Amino acid sequence: MSINQELIDRINKDGLDMTEALLYCFAIEYKLDVARVTDTFVNIDNEMFYRINLTDRDIVSNTLKLKIPLFSNTFNDKFSELIKELKSRGFTSNGHPNNQVKYSVINTSNEAKTAFLSFYNEDTDFNRLVNCVVSYYERTEMPVKLDKFFNQLVGIEYDSYVNNDKFL
16 A cells, blocks of 8 residues: 555645645544644644645535545555446446436445455456446346445355356
């Protein structure tokens, strides 16, 4: 795991001190007492630069979260690939194009990414996983949200997935 290069580029572009900005990001990422961790360099005059350039407010929990993840993870790219692949197959936030539901099931939340990362590893066949997700959302009448799918159902669905497109 390494520091996200996109975050480093953003810090440089915004003209922030690298060490201070990364300490600030670390405190936000691990939900530490930001004032205590950053009391030597964050003050009333410059706090807004760190907050505006590096964080967003999470409306649900009413806390600050990083705009760009602190760490880069090669599997995060796979999650992005999964979402791109689903979009290319016509998926919307309401699911499969032939099985749209009245609530949102597909999202790119941190919970969905974390759930994906808890299942996905180097032994996982990415194409089979995509087909498994497509199959589930195509045939299920009331599908669960993507994060719940990866937390609870993906193991069963992935192991039992059979490609029905093969002709004998």
